[in-house]
Amino acid sequence: MSRTIASLAASALALTLVPLAALASPAHADGEPLVVDEGGARVVVEQSPFRLSVTDAAGTTVLQEVAHAATDTLAEPLTTDPLADGSDNQSTTTLYSPLSFMVGTESLQQQLQGEWIANLAKSTRSGTWYSAQDVESVEHDGDDLVLTLSTNDPSGRTLEVRIGAQGADAARVQVHAVPSDGVAMIGDSFETPSEAGQQDGFFGFGGRHDHLDQRGRVLSSFVNQESLDISGKGETMYPNGPAAAYYPQAMFYTSHYGFLLPQPELARFKLAVDRPDAWNVTASATHLDYVVAPGAPSRSVDTLTAMTGRHHTPPDWALGPMLDRLVKNDGETYQDYQHHLAQDIVDIDRYQLPLSAYRIEGWGFPHGNHGLALHTWVHAKKQATMIRQLKARGIHPLAYIRPWLEPGSAPVKAGYAVTDADGKPYIVSGSSNRLFGLVDFTNPDAVAWWQRQVKGILDLGFDGFMQDYGEQVLFDMHFADGTTGVTRHNDYFTLYAKATSDEIDRYEADHPTRHPWFFTRAGYTGLPGTTAYEDANFPGDETTDWSRTSGIQSLTTDMLSRAVGGAYGYTTDIGGYFDYTSPPTTKELFIRWAEWAALSPTFRLHGSGKHGTHTPWSYDKQTVRIYKQLSRLHMRAEPLLKQLWAEAQATGAPPTRPLWWQDPDDRAGWDQDQEWLLGPDLLVAPVVKKGATTRKAYLPEGCWQLHGTGTERAGQTSVTVDAPLGALPWFSRCGTAPLG
Numbered sequence: 001m002s003r004t005i006a007s008l009a010a011s012a013l014a015l016t017l018v019p020l021a022a023l024a025s026p027a028h029a030d031g032e033p034l035v036v037d038e039g040g041a042r043v044v045v046e047q048s049p050f051r052l053s054v055t056d057a058a059g060t061t062v063l064q065e066v067a068h069a070a071t072d073t074l075a076e077p078l079t080t081d082p083l084a085d086g087s088d089n090q091s092t093t094t095l096y097s098p099l100s101f102m103v104g105t106e107s108l109q110q111q112l113q114g115e116w117i118a119n120l121a122k123s124t125r126s127g128t129w130y131s132a133q134d135v136e137s138v139e140h141d142g143d144d145l146v147l148t149l150s151t152n153d154p155s156g157r158t159l160e161v162r163i164g165a166q167g168a169d170a171a172r173v174q175v176h177a178v179p180s181d182g183v184a185m186i187g188d189s190f191e192t193p194s195e196a197g198q199q200d201g202f203f204g205f206g207g208r209h210d211h212l213d214q215r216g217r218v219l220s221s222f223v224n225q226e227s228l229d230i231s232g233k234g235e236t237m238y239p240n241g242p243a244a245a246y247y248p249q250a251m252f253y254t255s256h257y258g259f260l261l262p263q264p265e266l267a268r269f270k271l272a273v274d275r276p277d278a279w280n281v282t283a284s285a286t287h288l289d290y291v292v293a294p295g296a297p298s299r300s301v302d303t304l305t306a307m308t309g310r311h312h313t314p315p316d317w318a319l320g321p322m323l324d325r326l327v328k329n330d331g332e333t334y335q336d337y338q339h340h341l342a343q344d345i346v347d348i349d350r351y352q353l354p355l356s357a358y359r360i361e362g363w364g365f366p367h368g369n370h371g372l373a374l375h376t377w378v379h380a381k382k383q384a385t386m387i388r389q390l391k392a393r394g395i396h397p398l399a400y401i402r403p404w405l406e407p408g409s410a411p412v413k414a415g416y417a418v419t420d421a422d423g424k425p426y427i428v429s430g431s432s433n434r435l436f437g438l439v440d441f442t443n444p445d446a447v448a449w450w451q452r453q454v455k456g457i458l459d460l461g462f463d464g465f466m467q468d469y470g471e472q473v474l475f476d477m478h479f480a481d482g483t484t485g486v487t488r489h490n491d492y493f494t495l496y497a498k499a500t501s502d503e504i505d506r507y508e509a510d511h512p513t514r515h516p517w518f519f520t521r522a523g524y525t526g527l528p529g530t531t532a533y534e535d536a537n538f539p540g541d542e543t544t545d546w547s548r549t550s551g552i553q554s555l556t557t558d559m560l561s562r563a564v565g566g567a568y569g570y571t572t573d574i575g576g577y578f579d580y581t582s583p584p585t586t587k588e589l590f591i592r593w594a595e596w597a598a599l600s601p602t603f604r605l606h607g608s609g610k611h612g613t614h615t616p617w618s619y620d621k622q623t624v625r626i627y628k629q630l631s632r633l634h635m636r637a638e639p640l641l642k643q644l645w646a647e648a649q650a651t652g653a654p655p656t657r658p659l660w661w662q663d664p665d666d667r668a669g670w671d672q673d674q675e676w677l678l679g680p681d682l683l684v685a686p687v688v689k690k691g692a693t694t695r696k697a698y699l700p701e702g703c704w705q706l707h708g709t710g711t712e713r714a715g716q717t718s719v720t721v722d723a724p725l726g727a728l729p730w731f732s733r734c735g736t737a738p739l740g
Helices: 006-011 297-308 334-350 380-392 444-459 485-510 552-563 587-598 621-636 638-651 667-671
Strands: 034-037 041-047 050-056 061-064 074-082 100-110 120-141 144-151 158-165 171-178 183-191 203-206 218-221 248-253 257-260 267-271 278-283 287-294 322-325 357-360 396-401 435-438 464-467 517-520 676-678 682-684 694-699 703-706 712-714 717-722 730-733
Touching: 034 144, 034 158, 041 120, 041 144, 041 158, 041 171, 041 287, 050 120, 050 287, 061 183, 061 257, 061 287, 074 100, 120 158, 120 183, 171 183, 183 287, 203 218, 203 552, 218 248, 248 267, 248 297, 257 297, 278 287, 287 297, 322 334, 334 357, 334 380, 357 380, 357 464, 380 396, 396 444, 444 485, 464 485, 485 517, 552 587, 552 676, 587 621, 621 638, 638 676, 712 717
Parallel strands: 322 357, 357 396, 396 464, 464 517
Antiparallel strands: 034 041, 041 050, 050 061, 074 120, 100 120, 100 183, 120 144, 144 158, 158 171, 171 287, 183 278, 203 248, 218 267, 248 257, 257 287, 267 278, 676 682, 682 730, 694 717, 703 712, 703 730
16 A cells, blocks of 8 residues: 555645635624535534534534623733743643634744754743634635634734535535734634533544543644653653653544544643643744634544545554664773674574564764764674664564755755754754754755665665654754744655665665565654655663653553554663663563553563663573563464554554544543553453552453453453462453454
8 A cells, every 4th residue: 555645635625725616705794603514524604793613414513712701902911931940830820702812922042952852942932812703704715715804813813714525425624814923823612501410521642652542731833852760760751751752743632523623733722621621722923823613532533534644554574573673872982782693683582582573773884984973883884784684584673764854965965964054954852862954855856865875774784773763853944845843843754664665666766575664763643644655663762660651651641542543553661761761671661561562552661771672581591481472472463463463554443542532421441541452352461560560450341251261241340360470460251252
């Protein structure tokens, strides 16, 4: 199946209004509501005062703007939010009124260097909020309705609003401030039920670690790297707070609709925070663009991910167990790395480890890395030998790649790097004080160069790679197409993944027996978004601990929140990676992490940055035995995973399913953020607490059996089962055999 979804990209409406087919006419004199009805979603617009609502095909209202506030203006005092304090302090003054906007200033500042380069550092705002008032004129552009709205801005500013269908089952609303000068932010506010038992949950938002249901939270949609717990208590995330994410998605679901904001600028969601009966979305821009998809989660997930993209079905080999030999960042030498590679082959044979892929992080081109800022720690002849040895064992070799260019290298001199305002290569100091430039994926020549590197990797015999980094885009960076980092910080990953995916498509067409596969770290939503072009992703640099912030307890929330956004190809680093602020991975943590991964989409052992790859034989014979058992359990699940992945490609139904997605009416399932369904009939409840030997799990509606045998247990209740080290609790529906 092709990785490109050009038809989706072509269907995305341009934000700039096109010339209209009909002349403008005054608003309907009788004040009757205006209607845009395209079948699956229907938008009704009240004219005076302006207010819109969205209904489903049956006419049931699923989303409605709030009523106008008693006073439709609100002062935004001079406010500075320091974001590097471990909080999610990105709230703003909110005018709860239809289509509000702030006239004033907003200054966003990023970390300029180091480990957290390009993360948000602080924001400063001041101004006055105004809102839409009445429909002034109505135009029709094909099936779209184009409105001019008056506002209470004393300067006479208006809002231009385009309302139309986005596919067969969703409506799209696009808003522009006219004139745009002086507008710093624009947003919209909607009603949400506040009565006990009737309240909506807000699910999704990409790879968040803190909650499944984000009701009562303030979230931003901005790619931030390496937010982790530095307290040692698992209570906070530094520097961008508990909701920070490598892979945020400006997309969420309730029981009645899905909502998507397909624009790249920083956006904030306030979800029943100031008011229990309202939520707000605001973008740091002069325009607002959103899509509403009516329906229960199973339908709205299908509708929205068909637009934004879904992870590709992997080749069969990529469903099997994997092992990474990373480059340790603390004292490892060139000779050490060579030795580890050779010893891994010996140990894979000695312990008869089931393995489908092995990644060489320290790979290199035979004659240099052509300007790529990578670790090149393998002699060319030894690398070629290693590739042959792996393939002789049926193991697919993987490499490593990132969009960093060495300063002064040939691609930088050729103009392939992102620049500053003067057109000079923009060189930054990032992780480990490494100096590099970023590939400019808006430059066709740079894309062609990048794709030659991808082809070169595959020509060496590698069958894929980890595609890392890209979060380092700063606001004042300039791109070849005239854009800046203000709009490219979030969607850089879509350009990055598309360049790679397009080349892999070409390569596979020319080499029909080869089926390359790659996975990424960061991404964002769009029409399409990053999910349209990548195969899988890993959740960032998890800490080697038990914490909910960035350790093993963060995994399930992260996986399930991004899975409903089409990013369901989830591959964790077994044992964790970031051991600079946490202890080395213990035997218990290593085994429990492997248990967690056994019935997840991908089973991949990675290793840690300071202490290196923690292999099963790094511990003891028991660890090797248990790890092999868990590897075989994952292999046993491969037919199910393949089936579910194909279903996901067709319907958007993620292979790993949160309980709220499966049954939105079972509110007890909304809070189950440490278990998941693998398809409809298999419940996975891994042990994620240090020292635990039992596991309490909530069973959804129906009849369930532990490990598919034994006592039948009724659903919609919690049960406690024994779970000694090496025993992963999983349940199947009575009468089913999902693992064969």
